Amino acid sequence: MAHDNSNPTGSGDRSGVDFSAQQRLPAVIRPLVDNDRLRFSLQVLPWLSILGLFVFLPLAAIFVWSVAIPQPFGFELGFTLENYQAFFDSYRVDTFWTTIKEGVVQVALALVFGFPIAYYAGVLKRDSKYTFPLMLLFAIPFLTSYILRTLSWISFLGSDGVFNSILLFAGVINEPLGWLLYSTFAVRLGMLASYLPFMIFPAWLAMSRIDDEILHASADLGGSPLATIRHVVIPLSIPGLLIGAVFVFVGVLGESVVPVLLGGGNISLIATIIDNAVNSARLPLASAISAIVLLFAVALLLAWEYVYGLKTVGEI
């Protein structure tokens, strides 16, 4: 039953709520506005419409296509689990788990490399006028082509690349290190370079909002810098770190450029498998794999909600 928020007594007791604007509305509209549930519905309608059009509609198509019946030149709408079976009965499952593993590895690497940078900028140098411009430098790579940015690593990692040349010149190695390029190492490095800013920025924002007084209090109480990081900075920046982790992990789930260009077929992620299915005119299979990845991501979020509660994200 809708809650009527109007003032039936007309006593003028507004209890801190100003109804004057509503009362000036035409009588025809007033019942719509006075009804809390209806008003809420009208308020969220545009938001829901946009969400439905741009998010849920494409997702719905993916799920519909994922159970469509494949044909030589496309598919026929219907219901079959054949596409899911083609995923579970093949090498694609292994690629999926490799992707999950690499996602976790990337999150860990992003934390290792991103946390110190965010801490330096958000805590140690928070008052410096150079901090913000310097942090923006991390956004510069996004202004260039992702493919070219990835290809540029070949110049550094190749047999006659910069790294091998330096090591050879320094006498550290006698012959070029082949594993620098077209390897799991190269893919991890390439992805780290791409996704590190996704960890740094939210972590930096979270840390920069930690009150100076709290940091000073920790020091006044005899806390060493490491103790302050452990007991103050990390707990208070968890929302930012969590958002960064989600960005990085989801990015790896959709990554198809770096493994192809730097992996040399030695490591593959699930997005490449989806690309291959699309290019082979197997849209239902591609949709089934996408649906599985999506459901896995949703399951992860639900697990997080169950363990920690998603409200913590909002505390940033």
Added chain:
Amino acid sequence: MAPNSDTENHGDESRRGFLKLAGGVAGASTVGGLAGCLGGGGDGDEGDEDQTEETEADGDQDTQTDDGGDSVSELSYWGVGTTNPEDWSGFEDETGISVNYSAAAWSPGETVTKLVQGTASENFHLAGNDTTLTSVLHEQDVIHPTDLQDLPNWEHVYDEVKNSGPTEIEGEQHSLSSVQNGDSVAYLTDEVGDPGSIDSYGILFDEEFKGKTSLEAGWATAFHKVALYLQHNNMADIENIEDPTEADIDAVVDFLLEQKNDGQFRTFWSGWQTAVNLLSKKEVVAMDTWEPVVFALRDEGMNAEYLEPKEGYSLWAIGPWLTNKGAENRDAAEDLVNWMMGGWYNAQITTIRGYLSSSELGIDYAEDSEDFDAEFIEQRHEEVRGRFSDDVSVFGNRYPETFSYMNSQWNRLTS
């Protein structure tokens, strides 16, 4: 069923029937529909006026055709870059019709999807891609035969080219190949050895070059080379290289997977620049690739050779088809096809790409022109024609009955 195979049930229905079932559902608006975005040229104004041979070259007026459908001031050609001479002005000068060229990938699946389920056949007058797709495209009614009587240059086309692929269906010529070659392996002589001592695809799998060889990421020619190697050396029972069975595919892919897991391949390459860089930077010393890569390496001063394999070459050909739209403007479209078998185009294609064009008209043209090296063109034509007439090279079907299985298994290899 083969290990790790996909579940597929194509049944006994004809491909035509499948198309009707598929009905252009969402696929047409997704993958196939993209073809429409590639920018076919305008139709020009249509008219019923009597038609003449030629019009003014200023292009504003529509060209008049005899009995070949509507007039047109611009032709849209969607073709593999290999067939692009990079200058179409000669055709416009001759006919008054400009050519709006759009690049297509040499990707059988994508090409068939865009033509059959998408709108490419309605958007482009001509589509140029692998000639072995002719049969399936004919079955789907998205290409149309050409009238050879309207193609004066046809009589000059080499017999090797005329007979090289399944381009004639039910007595009618559909695809008219304009560019072709026999592919093998590029290698660095300083690293691998003297050309006189190397005559097998085995260099790709030689332990001496472990981690220093590479295969193309796509299977279109790589599969046939490896199948030739396995068959010729009795290393596997390959029933049919041109139209491989699932067992044939398994034999090749399993062999390559074993090689890959042993660390034989540095990478699976794709794209021209990557191919050149891999060899020029000596990341690899032997690589299954296109012949022009060798020319590019030599231009850089490197000692590179293209393998003359005892197992035979992987032959291919690319040529234009008349699409549904092309059939509506038949005269103009056939004029362009004829031009692509003519002197300047022939000379230009062999000069800039090193590939075999369709006839000796290119040599004749080059002999009368200061812009081309007739000797080089003649030499290249002789070399490649020899590959087409030997008894070991194969012309693999790029859209076999096992197409989907092939893709799946090849992806298993390269993933």
